[in-house]
Amino acid sequence: MLILIKGGRVVDPGNLDGIMDILIDDDRIIEIVPSGKSEKGGSGLLKGRVPERIIDASDKIVVPGLIDMHVHLREPGQEYKETIETGTLAAACGGFTSVCAMPNTIPVNDNRQITEYILKRTREAGNVTVYPVAAISKGLEGMSLCEYGDLKEAGAIALSDDGKPVSNSRLMRRAMEYARGFRLPVISHCEVNELSAGGVMNEGAVATRMGLAGIPNAAESIMVMRDIALCELTGAHLHIAHVSTHESVNAIREAKRKGIPVTSETAPHYFTLTDDAVSGYNTNAKMSPPLRSAFDREAVREGLSDGTIDVIASDHAPHSSIEKDVEFDFAANGIVGLETSVSLCLKLVEDGVIGISELIEKISKNPARILGIEKSIKIGGIADITIIDPEAVYTVDSGGFRSLGRNTPFNGWKMKGRTYLTMVCGRIVFENIMTQEGSL
């Protein structure tokens, strides 16, 4: 099938930026020319061919397919929260052509069978590409290493015990050394359990006022510093997940300056919200790490701005009302993010924190580089393309989410900018038919 994407501003950082037309044949990009030339029939991009579908992308931004490298798809084991089908539909709707699936499924993705199962279910029901992340330790228990060689062969793209830290420093050291041999990045959920134990939100005035037990910044940053030290020792590729504190940002900045091979990510809620969002015992603002102070939020934004933080990933963590409609102390950690991420990211651009080109680096090019995959708009390349409508204004309605999870603190928020179309391997997996104000 021949598809023409016409008149959009193509932004592929380090490669393209301009108003261009893109011609796609099946799963490949076959032509890219400055816009207008495709009209001239035989002499232009079409060379006499008639596209079956012409997408008018004028006033829109056409970018390499977005990657969310931190997603909990819940399948296998907790299909009542999310499935590979619904999670990837939410991803498509959010503009993501690829997601990384975290291994804290039931059973844990710590062996070849589960990795293969996830990939099989993706082939059967997936709407976007799924890259399984395998566990660092068996059962996420921090006691013994998983079979990284076998897991990589089965399709695992990275390693993580996400949801839990690797508390044993010796195991983490060996995991990083061993993973380096397979060129697998190690994604670290940084938390010192003894410091976070019992805590349910950020430690500070808001927690004190609400009578909730706090989690200090040091619970994260101490582990970030340990992992950086182990990264320096082993030379493995360390990727710090969901950075939330200013101390972590500073430590990563310093490590990068020293040439240590560390990369990092944050999530939209950490650069958008503060622990004030917990007020009223809002369990949809409970996550790990917790929402921090305004000072930390500012530091995260600075980290994004100066490149200390390479990636924005949503940490999409769907839960049902069974886990969230309970006392704050007992509510599960995590919020859904796939369907609000791009809009919150575009707000960063509007606020002048980063430019559109830097944003596309953080939600496409950098995750691709970290994971060792390719995302480019180039002739001959795979047609993974996202089209963003930066001017679309809408109100978030969690009731309309494709995800089974409704646990978002952004319900009812007015947003500007959203995904207009998502294409995976030349196949349109999401298209926003509402041109004017509408709800998600």
Add this chain to the structure above:
Amino acid sequence: MQFERKDILDIESLSAEEISFILDTADRMKEISKRPVKKVPTLRGKTVVLFFYEPSTRTRTSFEIAAKRLSADTLSISSGSSSMVKGETLVDTARNLEAMNPDVIIIRHYSAGAPHTLARLLKTTSIINAGDGMHEHPTQALLDLMTVREKKGYIRDLRIAIIGDISHSRVARSDIMGFTKMGAEVVLGGPLTMIPAGIESLGATVAGNSDDAVRGADVIIMLRIQKERQQSFLYPSDREYSKVFGLNPERLKKAKKDVLIMHPGPINRGVEISSEVADGPYSIILEQVTNGVSVRMALLFLVAGGVRNVNSD
């Protein structure tokens, strides 16, 4: 003024005017408790449910006596009884209770915010918070305010010292907000492991040590120290706590001459407070208990009785 609140969830949301109004009402209720027949028909036909997820003989009894003196029917459900099925969520329990149309639910819960959740869910039933996790214990603060106002005649500009485990104390949070709203100055003392981050934002100041906290105090509120806190490294031993932070006759000399000593109970004699002080002339610990009934009668009356009834009995 017209008291319009459906629920009494915390001191934080009450205005100084509302607090004064509650205290005035409690003063009038106290008169009922002094009569030979301590019962008025004000809440006849009303159902008050005492819903205690945490054991508390003291607070529950106080509420129960208060409700009975106003002729309400009371029903007590505690976490041990069969009505609270294991595994049933707070939301389900709340809906079940509402289906039986109680007028007031008094809830004590180990999780901060549980009464607020209940109040959001139940549209007609009034909720009174009898203590939620480490958050608030509004009726305790109101009875503390009532007792101080009764003894001193006023609250404004008094220096109130609160000493002990501020971090884990809902009484401390409610007292800090209550006394500062009424114009008093609140000074906190205790080991720094027990002073929570950002507590100054509630309007209190943190003293360097117990002597500084006690110095010049008009009122000293001692908090109960929980022995299991030693396991989480909050303090080394009862011996050290008593010596450095406890209230004894020697330390008491630094306070004002007419100082009042309070304690929300139950007390650990010889740990946070010495027997000489607890039983001494400055102690008003038992008056607090007496006033607890009056304050709870006032609240039950205000949320379930309506202002129009105030002078009719």
